Amino acid sequence: MFPTVRHALLLSAAILPVPAFAQDATAPQADAAPQAAPAEAAGPSRGDVIVVTARRRQETAQAVPLAISVIRGDSIEATGNFNVVKLQQLAPTLQVYTSNPRNTSVNIRGLGVPFGLTSDGFEQGVGIYVDDVYNARVAAATFDFLDVAQVEVLRGPQGSLYGKNTTAGAIAITTSQPTFDFEGGAELSVGNLDLRQGKAFVSGPLSETLAARVAVASTTRRGTLYNVTSQRWINEQDNLGLRAQVLWKPAGNLSVTLSGDYSRQDPECCGTVYVRTGATQRALSRQFDALAAALGYAPPSRNPYDRLSDLDGSLNATNRIGGASLRARWDVGGGTLTSISAWRFWDWKPENDRDFTGLSIVARSQNPSQQNQYSQELRWNHEGARIDYVVGLFGFHQRVDTQGTEQQGKDASRWSLSGAQANDPSILRGLTATNTQFLKSDSAALFGQVSLKLGDRLTLQPGARLNYDHKEGYYSRVVTNGQGQMISCTPAPPAGSVLAAQCGVYQPQQTSPSVSAWNFSYDMGINYKLARDVLLYANYAKSFKTVGINQNGLPLNADNTPNLAASTVAPESVNHYEIGLKTQFWNRRATFNLTGFRTEIGNFQATVNGGQFGTVRGYLANAEKVRSQGIEADFKVRPSDRFTAYVNGAYTDAKYVRFTNAPCPPELSGGTFVASNGSQQPGPAGVPGSLSPRQCDISGQALPGVSKWAFSYGAEVNQPAHVFGKDGQAYLGIDGNYRSSWNSNASPSRYTVVDGYALTNVRAGFRSASEGNQGFDLFGWVRNAFGVQYIDLLQVAPGNTGLIAGTPGDPRTYGLTIKTRF
Template identity: 75%
Template sequence: MIARFLLLASVAGASIITPDAFAQDAAQPAADDVQQPNVRGDVIVVTARRRQETAQEVPLAISVIRGDSIEATGNFNIVKLQQLAPTLQVYTTNPRNTSVNIRGLGVPFGLTSDGFEQGVGIYVDDVYNSRVAAATFDFLDVAQVEVLRGPQGTLYGKNTTAGAINITTNQPTFDFEGRAELTVGNLNYKQAKAAVSGPLTDTIAARIAIAATSRRGTLYNVTSQRWINEQDNLGIRGQLLFKPNDDFSVTLSGDYSKQDPECCGTTFVRVGKTQRALARQYDALAAAQNYVVPSRNPYDRLSDLDSNLNAGNKIGGVSAKIKWDVGPGTLTSVTAWRFWDWKPENDRDFTGLSIVAKSQNPSQQDQYSQEFRYNYESEKVDFVLGLFGFKQRIDTQGTEQQGSAASKWSLTGALANDPSVLEGLTASNTQWLKSTSAALFGQVSWKVTDALTIQPGARINYDKKSGFYERIVTNGAGAVISCTPTPTAGSVLAAQCGVYQPQVSAPSDSAWNFTYDFNVNYKVARDVLAYATYAKSFKTLGINQNGLPLNADNSVNYDAGTVKPESVNHYEIGLKTQFWDRRATFNLSAFRTDIKNFQATVNGGQFGTVRGYLANAEKVRSQGIEADLKIVASDRFTAYANGAYTDAQYKKFTNAPCPPELSGGTLQPSGQAADYSQPGVPGALSPRQCDISGQTLPGVSKWAFSYGAEYNIPVTLLAKEGQAYLGVDGNYRSHWNSNASPSIYTDVKGYALTNFRAGFRGEGFDIFGWVRNAFDVDYIENLQVAPGNTGLIAGQVGDPQTWGGTIKVSF
């Protein structure tokens, strides 16, 4: 570990490259320090610890990304933001099924369930966004984004075990100002943004912002003869600030965002042999139905999906934030209501055959949150004390229906030749989730000396979850079927029950938790801060809300209804430094996180559940090193380089579902030790469960880097004085696995992307051209295992080379 730490430090030290607009942990000189030359001349203020302070003063690993950097590098939502923050991993197959992880932890990778909590909290202006679908929307008039790494439960309302993304938008001003931005590019890309702010009276100011993005899809569907996986986003936010004096303010905010793209489809990537009989695997089944995929090269960007596709997504809400300076501290109240409306349509079989003719699980969510905080600051002691309440309800109405090709694809013998056995077989799901959470939390900073600060924190948390799930199954004639008692083997009813089984479950549980953290930080020198942190954290209990898996005899496994809370032990040390008259900032951190009862999304390969369900892995560990470097060499040149090494693995997971190469065959005898010796051998016996202890967590690259640089020269163009500039930024991620139980078929190759921009900016305007993925690198964003253990692996390919131009004006 020490060797890796030094290696990463040397790599970061040698890679002196970052963009001018990227504000990575810049610092403000202390008030009593002798002021040194500062060629940049700006100060990065953060609210990571619920008070305003400079980033270098915060004794935790934090990346600060300014709004102008987000715009300059084309990273217009959290999904794209990972290109600037190496330890942030964001993977999405559609807005609902989006994983936001930090250091490999946070959300179980794979299909999203409503029954678990987010380990990475997403906050917009202090309001917690419970559904990760919010991460896919455009940033709207954002001032900066803070990515906090590690548990944050003693500072933030909703407990977060892996970190928090703290998004701050531009606030109303009492000076009139405005800005507008227009971008056009290839793939018919159009993006427009505008914001206006100013006073309504001496004590009331308002701000309104709007953004719209559209782009042609990147995957051509030969069946519908349309480009799919397009972008179609619209967002608006309005804010009203009432500030009668310097000690009191009320900010009312409302926002609404809408997406309505034809999305999100996949393309054929590869076939991997399973243990199913060879005649029942993908190539043989496709040949038997004279089915030929449009291309076996995913980078031809062709698909033939035959079901409707939709990713209709609406998110919005209102909030009221009150700040009142009371005595030596500040009292803050944040009251919010948010909603989420999700209307999807998917092609779940990933082929042009009508195997699954319909798959959709529309959801509606309402959430209410209330947070009170009191911040106190003095010469020797600072503290934050908070009270948080949260209530949420999610309703879902699901439909999955088998198509005309389902019998041939899924059955054997005479039944396989009778399309009516499965055609029209429909599972109709009704479900709801109620979640309530309350917490008392706080953190104290005791300045023992001018250099030494001790910072303990604690949290008391209560959670209650209750859910309901009912699946009614009807055959092609519309008659309700029952699978109790167990139907006769080989019958039509047995075949139907093998695909969809009626089930009802009503899991409910509650839990109290007490957690704490302890930080010691020491100012070694004026611009050198060392810190060490221990945190005892948790993620609350989870329930399976999307249908339960089946046992070997096709009965429902009700034991899987709930999952235990995670227990987290986190250790971290770090060093935050500045040198060269504060023109250079170099920060290092090393961490280790141990989790018991890790909540993992696993894949049983069945049609009868929503492919993924929650289970507990006994032990998980994530450890690694992070390095961040920024250089402001002069007014003409700035650069950055960030790097991360993350080793995240299942330390103990003994009863995980098996990967596809060890699935699909007749199950090995009960009670017999699992035999893993015949992966991908058709007809071989399949283990009932697999021990994947020691294997890497899905979605995690061991190595990740980002870098950038910008150089400018003063010029006069068309009688306008300004700067001509050239910028580059890029990122690299090593390979990672996209299946919950790592598979040889779902290993995603590493890739490196490079972006360029060049333009001219002056007072109140900026005009530049850009090219992203400049070298047109072929890469995969995600791989998925098709249900049924046929060996089909589908995926979503990353964006090709894109280019365009942007005009920005401000006044």
């Protein structure tokens, strides 16, 4: 089935300030993008005018009643935000956390995807789109931007305008399009950590009706952690990307673009370092320090900023992603018919060290996966004097196949078992779980939106979407002991037996979940133009994230059989409220936008992680209710061509309103479970040997990954100069961001609080005056200029030993970049 994946280009909606220092505000020259600003916005005395097509027509960003940040391609390059993961430094309400490309969380306002191990069985709440093509797997977020013209971060639920529904927002990436005038460019960056980055493109006519564009980018950089076991730097960058496009314009009202792209990553990644330990309810003799002493082990450093690791397992994050799309636009009959057909693939070959130590506890861990997706969208839009409307059809098909292997090592018995069994390494050594799974997902939708202009100032904008989803999965886990013999854990083996010990780590199971669901969503917007440059708007959206299935194994019943009731996960029900004010003043040299929002989600799809090494890697469950609310403010000023500055800020209060059966944090885990009949009470948190609750009520606690306060800011000043025989500008720029503390565990823990930090980047250089389409830019840069030590992500090590591992953020980096156009 060919899906709709074509969404968000249109996403391109309103711009809150542009956190960048673009020299012009022209929109990307895609065939779906605007070519010029409305006449009233023109004039040399005015400030920047940014044109978007969020509602399927050309509008200035300030006229669009939606909350969106628009970031120009040159700004992305200048600030060093080379992929979506780094983009959060420019967009305060965007949160991106990654332990490897597959396990990447992309959230907006704290909502979007469950925090924890990724499962293929649920939808993303934040859609990632490249040239209107939906990328179903968030692994795309870790790739370098390639020939990007503009990125738009749209906040809040979408659905009545876009092919693939999203409940939290979307990231729409628009690449540069083929041109009928010949042009080209190249860029080279070198820096510390052996950074080598090259980019190049060429674009031009093949005939009077054909034009083509080819772009390539390559990045290599030494890792930021040193592995004393392998004596290699790890967590390196090794990226290559290619994109080619052909544009056919046989007539002025018809354009067809064929695009293809391929990207690959081959780093030795993704490792962690020791960060800290925290007391759990496990017996003291079985917590990290005691176990490490018994095995004669010590981490290479207890200071994470020494950047020393000793992981003994193989590390690999080989990643291949690419595809092709065909986009056609035909202006006919008073409207525009748009078709986007796309195919994409993803091939993921990871190897990890899941015990986070130099011990052989988990000797092998890998879950290679292959995905193919197909999408088709047809959309018709019409513009009139008093009414505009869009109606569309969409279809999507996805198949994901995964083959996993996890094996216990020689130290596993000592680490995971107690009593005499802890001294018998043969019990767990070689114990292997082999997983086979697939997912087939189909969806279809009918969507539309109408804009009713009730006079020159007031507009109503109702929209609706009818959506159907079908998911079908298969999961099989076969477990063999060290002698290669298959084991069975049903009926439950006798307590204290070797088999019981093995089943406490890996249990065989097989499930075939299948589920279908219809849902109807709708939205209503109203906006009023208080003055020429003052727009007040309010939006309400009733949205759904569709049903999910569990693809990584199920929790067990008392008799060790899978709990089939947990095979599927109920859809999320979203109620979203938003009010905003968009203003420009000082002859449009200054822009100030303000947004207030509140989003309530019933049956929030959350990730539940088991504390053991392999019983259940993680599965989906429904939290009764979550809520995110806050205020966002954006300000940009450009008093002259010599100076630009911006500051964006957000306050976000995101919490579990009600989650009564949540997984427990490490300080309430690891001990003997209390009796299921309620006759016992759990012991105090973090007291070794005390009783542990079976689940925890975390109602009222903050959602993971969300900083209450976040800011981004920057400025650039330039001065006319004559360098290398060329007239141009010498310039100095600074940009930075701040995030307050946040929690890095699905159930907030006192051990996984990531302290707030502020990062500052500086650049200085010379850009020549443009001669036609020619020129160059030479600048030096320092990122994290003050060498701030901060943590990107904390992870709770399995086994309830109290070990907390993490990934330090990039240290100070510096280098030189030269860019040229011809």
